[in-house]
Amino acid sequence: MAGVCSGMKQIYAIGIGLIGGSLAKDIKRLDPEVVIHGISRKEATLNEALALNLIDKKATLDDIHKADLVIVSIPVDATVALLPTILDKISDHTLVVDAGSTKEAICKSVEDHPKRRNFLAMHPIAGTEFSGPSAAIDNLFLGKTNIICEVEKTAFKLQEKALKLFEGIGMRMRYMHPVAHDKHIAYVSHLSHISSFMLGKTVIEKEKNERDIFDMASSGFASTVRLAKSSPEMWTPIFKQNKDNVIETLEEYINNLIQFKALMEGDNFEAVFKEMKDTNHIRDILNGII
């Protein structure tokens, strides 16, 4: 069978943690002829990725003129800083994709770059609360959504190769404006990370005796607080880049909590009931999400 990479053989993964490493695993499995080169600021990360067989070789940015495909999966502030340099260094036929959780600043960083048409901006909505090469797993992207922004700014041939690759690893594409992406993703992803971190903080602050938390905490608590295990290195730049949207969602969330508390303080438990009943509707919305 023709590989999912449409003949793109030399693949450079800049960042080989949860997302970059999982992409590398899927690509290598589905298209064994590719050579995956890993690039990272940290030598230890490269060695770990090699030991885990996520990459075939170590490389540096000075090698990417040989790349058919460059996959950028690093914190979003690093992407904004590095993307113009990456485009400077690639050849005319190279496809560059990023996997950042914000899209506006990243698209803006290369909007006037002469090689803008070599870049496809995307956000594969997949992940776990873990990070680093050891977090990479097979089939992380299977059945997940890949939000693609400004697809019209990417060269036709490279669009085609990218879509074939990401369909090949099991994703469904959705197309969106970067500004709309950042606004909606603040609600369905960024806010839930903050709610989870602050829930974890509230409980840790109160419960100095951790044995008690451990013994009394249910799987429900574990589920709600799971995202508080996420990497601050990755999430701080996301909150910074998407500051205005995230603050707006936080305000609405805080107001809803304040209102719920007021209903309880006023002993209006009929309204408390109704708040929950109305929100149960989330069941139908979530039915299609794993």
Place this chain on the structure above:
Amino acid sequence: MAGVCSGMKQIYAIGIGLIGGSLAKDIKRLDPEVVIHGISRKEATLNEALALNLIDKKATLDDIHKADLVIVSIPVDATVALLPTILDKISDHTLVVDAGSTKEAICKSVEDHPKRRNFLAMHPIAGTEFSGPSAAIDNLFLGKTNIICEVEKTAFKLQEKALKLFEGIGMRMRYMHPVAHDKHIAYVSHLSHISSFMLGKTVIEKEKNERDIFDMASSGFASTVRLAKSSPEMWTPIFKQNKDNVIETLEEYINNLIQFKALMEGDNFEAVFKEMKDTNHIRDILNGII
């Protein structure tokens, strides 16, 4: 082998939803000689429980003088209202246990009852976001914690039977004062339900176009908002009974969110990073929880 029920044959389950139904399943599997009688306000629930083989027979409160064991798994306001009547009706040898998520009001409701020593107050910390007989599953309690309150107020023989039963279905016992239970459980269970309901509400309010939520929402969002599927019929009385503790946790949670928002507004992303880094510590705390 001797059954987990220590010869208690006639078991009456008052309430046969997620908790009562799952207990009935485990007991029947581990001690097939028992007869499980179901009691519910709703005939439809009884019929469903019969069809699902959760119970062997339908019964009413007037039958419980024949009970060896009565398991009360109904909303906590109904438990407070009904528990004195249940104790009125049982025989001298009957063991009564409840499974409510609050303990102070329930213990208080029978503190002076002449049959107080027939009652064991407990809170098996297990569940899912589903409810009703169809939510009952095998081994829901395996490896989970069972908080037992005021154990010293239960007759020795009945303590022994209860502990043998709940150890038999795989639970580990922890002993706590009802006031301490209600205070701690507000943090590790009740608060996370509200954070989840309000997160669901915030997103639903904003995202009228549900298809967009569905497509962009990640498994992380699904995990954080999972508890917003929970039953308002069960949770409203819990929040009412544990009002003061829950309001206290909500205040602390809201303050932490407001502070996080202020850090973002002030562009103090070093502090944002630190907040998350410090809370990552939840990883170690959660390691033992499924």
